[in-house]
Amino acid sequence: MSKVLVVVYSRTGTSRRLAEQLCSRLGWQLAEIVEERPRSGILGVFRCVLDSLLRRRPAIRYDGPFPKNFDVVVLVSPIWLGRLAAPMRSFVTRRRDHLPDLAVISVAGGTGQFAVAAEIADLVGETPIVSTTFTAREIDDGTCAGRLQFFGAALNSAEATHAAARRHVHPPKMAATRST
Numbered sequence: 001m002s003k004v005l006v007v008v009y010s011r012t013g014t015s016r017r018l019a020e021q022l023c024s025r026l027g028w029q030l031a032e033i034v035e036e037r038p039r040s041g042i043l044g045v046f047r048c049v050l051d052s053l054l055r056r057r058p059a060i061r062y063d064g065p066f067p068k069n070f071d072v073v074v075l076v077s078p079i080w081l082g083r084l085a086a087p088m089r090s091f092v093t094r095r096r097d098h099l100p101d102l103a104v105i106s107v108a109g110g111t112g113q114f115a116v117a118a119e120i121a122d123l124v125g126e127t128p129i130v131s132t133t134f135t136a137r138e139i140d141d142g143t144c145a146g147r148l149q150f151f152g153a154a155l156n157s158a159e160a161t162h163a164a165a166r167r168h169v170h171p172p173k174m175a176a177t178r179s180t
């Protein structure tokens, strides 16, 4: 089984609830991204829109464990204007040199195809090993439970394949043997 860290950003609590369920069901560790300047009210929403349009990376605080100590980091982030929420963009960019394999869960108000995996690949140079979307509705009414379990299984299997491929490409160095 892989050692997994779930890193969540949530403005109104939906993504956090999903991340908490994921961790309690699968025994994974949870860490949260907090903003230096919280976004409340209509002005806060306006700032979300601007940050998305301008691809900004707002100031954040992350007090969680060092991501490289895990096999995989699962990013859980709301969708803003079809993209990764700006504080998650800040996290990925700031930590890009200290991230293991990534997986991503987008949380959206509606259904649709979001180019979040491609956005992360642009930021870190590697495509997430698993990427999926949950709607706020399935989180609120609890119907997400089955898919969460499936996500856990898919992630463990993708990580095992990925780790095997990495070992094949970069085999462990043999101990030096002395020639006589």
Ligand SMILES: Cc1cc2nc3c(=O)[nH]c(=O)nc-3n(C[C@H](O)[C@H](O)[C@H](O)COP(=O)(O)O)c2cc1C
Pocket: 009, 010, 011, 012, 013, 014, 015, 016, 045, 048, 049, 078, 079, 080, 081, 082, 083, 107, 108, 109, 110, 111, 112, 136
């Ligand atoms: C500025 C803004 C833009 C959004 N854009 C989208 C969108 O493009 N597509 C979508 O399905 N939901 C969109 N949403 C809805 C959020 O993704 C959804 O409410 C999500 O559950 C919020 O997660 P949170 O409670 O963890 O903050 C948007 C919300 C905000 C505030």
